[in-house]
Amino acid sequence: MTPVSRSHQDYLAFVREQLRKEYNSPEAMLFLQRFYSDIIFWITASDLSATASLIRSAYSSKPRGRKPHDPADMLRCLLLMTKLGLSVDEGVVAIRTTPVYATLCGFLPGESPGVGTFYDFFSRLWRASTPHKTGRVKRRLKKPRKKGKKNQKQEPKNPKITERLVSRVLREGKIHYTPKEHDLLQQLFQTMFVLPSAAKGLLGDTKAFRVIGDGSPASTGARSFGKFLCDCRKSGNWKCDCKRQFSDPDADWGWDSYREKYYYGRTLYMFTAADSPYDLPVYPRLFRASQHDAVSWICGYRELRYWYADWKVGEAILDSAHDALPIYTMLERDDVSSIIDLNLRRSGQLVYNEMKVGSDGVPVCPINRKMICWGRDSGRPRVKWRCPAKVGKWECPTPCSPSDYGRTFYTSTADNPRLFPRIRRDSKEWRKHYALRTGVERCIKRQKIDYQLEGSRGRSSRHWNIRVYLIAMCQHADAWLEEAKKQKQLPTVQQWLNEPVAA
Template sequence: MKPETISHEAYQNFLLEQLNMHYSNGILVLVNKDWALILKLWLTDLSYVSTLLYSSYSPKGPKPRDPASMLRSYLIFLLTRPTIGITEWVDELHRVPLYAILSGFEPGDVPGVGTFYDFFKRLWNSDQPNKKSKLKQKLKRKKKKKKYKKGEKAPLKKPGVVKRLVDRFLKYGSAKKDLPTDRLFDLFQSQFLSISANLGLLGDLESLSIAGDGTPFETQRYQRSKSTCDCFSKGITACNHPRIYSQPDSNSGWDSSREKYFNGYHLYMLSACDSHYDLPLYPSLNPASRHDSISLLITLRDFSQRYTLSPVQRILLDAAHDAKAIYEVLDINDVDAFIDLNPRTKHNFSTDCDISISDKGIPLCPKGLPMKPNGFEEAKNRKKWRCALTKGKCNSCDNPCSDAAYGRTFHTYPKDDLRLFTKTPRDSDTWNHIYKRRTSVERSNKREKVDYHLESGRHRSTKMHSIRLYGIMMCQHIDAWHSHLKKSFNLNELIFA
């Protein structure tokens, strides 16, 4: 049967009734930390889930569990016991009446393990649990992999691949394709991002700033596979027949923070960097071996095709994204790039006069002193620089290189080198003030991996890893709502009035 839509007001009334019935007579007791959980669920309206998943249910058959209650129960699981599995969570629903009531179920009448996994299938916009087929050619053993220095990220395997990918995007365009995660993001954007935006928790929507960064997501110690032939029984140990891999979308990559190779995904996250709560916006699960710069291009393309709440004005990235092709594609899309310079990238820009350009794109006068910025001319799209020793019409230089009372001036044009000549000069107070928020995406990744134990999922498919990831992101927004609004509510008086 098709599910019935239960309004959030009806859920709140159910909550009041059940908590009064079971917790007002002294047999069951609520402790202080329970009130934070109750308020978080009180604020979270999930009634749209039934509408979103309506087409995935058959018109015939038994009456299904309320989709909003199923998702609510999964979020409570992530908020309270993220290190256990779904089987143990069903036991918790039977053991702790509060968890069942907050989910929207009456104590003793909770869904089973199979019901949860049936619900998860409806959140995934594909019939296949992985993006790639499990049947793949046997991976060849490679020579011992090179280890990098502490904190050093693995370089691009193929130099120039970023430029080739950008050129392909610009030449052929990039039509929007359906992704298995589209249903999850539709729910996340309509029920979580939009609420956070209305509360002002994402920053200024008129000039939204985002940050992007990748992080290792380990899902298995070894890449496991099963044979599709009987060669081993015949004494043949080195056959080339395809094998069935349990996690075909993942592979091996370098973890610079742990200084080791790992098997799993490369999680690339976009976050609202002006958010005081470091709130996530859009995730992408890529093979572990993929470089940050490649993941950015793919993630940013998918994000721009789906995110509808506001335009993006600027993006903050670390030195792993320092490639001219990335500056070009961002400039075409009218996004200001704030990217740290990679010391391994060679600088080669010369002028036709006695002024040189530093590695950070700042003009140097004949004495080698950095010139000071003096505004940006929008009409001519150029940055103006002035002698550093000039103030007003007073020049303190002992050997001035210009007879003008105003002092020596110089102009740089972003079109000459988007990487060096940024609209906001590097190392300026404005640049440093904006760029210091880049680490918000790292704090967001920390919340997912450490606080919510993202890697404790023990799943074997991209479907389940994606659902867990989106569930954790939803919990991050719920936590922000609670911190922002908790002083406006007194549920104790409301429930036991």
Template sequence: MLKKIRSHDDFLTFMSQKIDLYYPNKRILREHFTHLIIWVSIIDLTKTAHLLKHRYSSNPRGRKPRNPCDMLRSLLLMHKLQYTSVDKWVDALRTVPLYAILSGFHPDSTPGVGTFYDFFNRLWLAPSPHLMNKKKRKVKKPKAKGKKHQKMAPRNPGIVEKLVNRALKQQGNVHYAPKAHDGLQTLFKEMFVEPSANQGLLGDTKSLSITGDGTPVETGGRPYGKLLCNCRKQGNWKCDCLRKFSDPDADFGWDSSREKYYYGRNLFMISASESPYDLPIYPRLYRASKHDSVLWVSTFHELLHWYPNWKIGESILDSAFDAYPIYEMLERYDVSAIIDLNPRRSKQFTYNKMDINLDGVPVCPIGREMLDWGIDKKRYRRKWRCPAAVGGWQCPHPCSDSSYGRTFYTSTKNNPRLFPRVKRDSKEWRKRFALRTGVERCIKRQKVDYKLEGSNGRSSRHWNIRTYIIAMCQHVDAWVKETEKNQYKELHRKVKSILFI
């Protein structure tokens, strides 16, 4: 049973008192730890106890559990300081009093390794660290090799269309099955994403612009498992017997940037494209063999479930998502699609007996592009005029006897891939599509700055907790940067005065 949880102000008071007791000379703190102290002080984790209350026993007997606010704060601090091992972090808490104080613990009473793993079980809603109960299976080696700088195509070419059709049948009533990471997502949403949105760090949530992409995450498990047979002793080195895997949820995927196969997971990240700090909104881990276009369909609908009060106005994606069903799905949800064309699927099209080039521009019978003459934003219908009539030159084969020249209309509703709401290769298109790099910077923060793959984790629980904690740290980093601006300087001074620095 949880005991009375202290407020954030009480935590700041506790931290100030303990710093005075253990560090009477604050010169070292001012020189080396001022940023870290402010970083921890700005995080209000009081709601953690309420959100995780159902994960604790209601029996008043027995030993009282650790304050979940302090446990979560300690995990955030652990990843901020780039500790990849719980064992090493526990040693650091016991040897460096400041780390224990900033976590909210008394330096002479810090949690052990088992306490942290008990807290992991409360964050992870599945009964096992793995999602698959079957730990024994055959080795499935990849056969076809991926192409240079190109992601592997889906195994089932029609899977995206099937998933979209299934999802559109339930439009208006988004179906969501409970998942093991729901507790982590609830903490992330309530205490990090929504506060960032309230500060305007994600953009306009009434017409939010999002972008998404997948990235490989290698696991610490052995890709070929552990032998359970004696075939090699009998001279058979290529047996098909069952093997035991320490990470049964991982599988093989193609890393197009490194041009190699890897064993692990696919981290699909959705971030706010107009965020000045490239903040994540919904990180999601899948099997490595899943294609990004397949993951987008499910992740987008999960996003609608978690943020029902937000309105997604724009989706910016790369050419891996260039599939007509995705355009159709986004149009049904009234979302503007900014998706780059895949050169493997691109060719000149014909629409209403008029040739259309790859930029969605009608081409007249003499091979000249018609001129854009504005758009009806209510119906997303664009008007095109004859280049000869507009330019004032004589056409050798006129299409119309009118002095106004021939007109042609293209509608986003009829073909959202050919005629998106924002005209391809226009100045506005290039400006909007340039925001897609925000998700790459967000992923870079996870994998490079916070060393996501620096751990040898072998379970879905480990990788989900690690991914979400790092995403939380990304939001806190943005809050600290905001304190340096004029409107937050008072808060900056208040924290320093509380800590007597």
């Protein structure tokens, strides 16, 4: 049956009426102000009334069966559980035994849904017939033996994969988006959280949007061994290659460069707004654990441009794992300035037009002295460099030019966007921009530590995607509450309950 929804104003009127009825004494109001004021303003600030229209296709249009709950109220319950750090079982008990929680979720005390209703709601949020993307029965993935080094990402199995992917992107021209299982979650997140945050100015200028991207390991709660379906062990063969049954068949092995160990799970790749004072996410994405960050960026960047087609990406800030010439080429094609740290392990000695180039993008003369930047060449998109001896007025032991002006050298972003990006690597401006990259690490820290992403020990792609998006929604709601406190716009609970609801 098609769900019936209500407006955000009707929801606020319901909450105020119920709280005034339940807490009608000065002592009760003081108790409400002391222990529940933050959660009241946190959950009521999110307008979730569009949930029903976005999720309508997941419900049957035939008038049969029990009348479903308002999807907005169901989503509020899940956000409250995520905020409180409760599982579904614990959250159902908390909402049923705490009248304030039931009221804030949009239900009368004692009439909140049960555990099975939430799991049925999960299946509506996931656009696939099963919680997994692949079949549960398959052969076991063997753990790699070769280990990497500290803070060094595992190299991709195919060294040419980034070049091939970017070539395909440039060849296709327009963005061809293939529907994904998590599309409905992204629509809910984008419509009711990202776009309102952008309207509040919490994501920076969307006409020159600066994005940060980075990946982080996310371990699954499932075992990597799987369940044996054969009888090989009875004959003494404990290492057979027969197919097994896995509770999380989409997980695989990846390298955790920070902890220097292999993990079994997925990679959480996060796209974050660089100009956000609260390090807010705009597009969380889960990829295979064995996938390199450069590949994840190429795939996720195309999807990001599809979801936010009205935004103009002006700058991409990435770490050295993304230091690949095809990525620079793709960004230049989209008129995006690239702030990417050089990976000197992969590039070796840097040479451009028979001139050595330092790790900071500065040409080095034959006697290993850095050349002096002499500004941009007038009328041409290139940078001019002069001989350090002529500028510093000292004698060079082996002068490479008989001219009194000294040798000059030119570098251009069009010729090599990797060595010579739009913002010079040796400039203060480049270092200032690259320092913003830590915002994505703080955003992932909020997911993994503050909200304990891996604490639930999920065992399906559906579980992991829903949990990641719920936490991302909570991050935006947290930012709205902090912004209201900073602007001193929060009234007392008593004042808020007596305010009239805007029509």
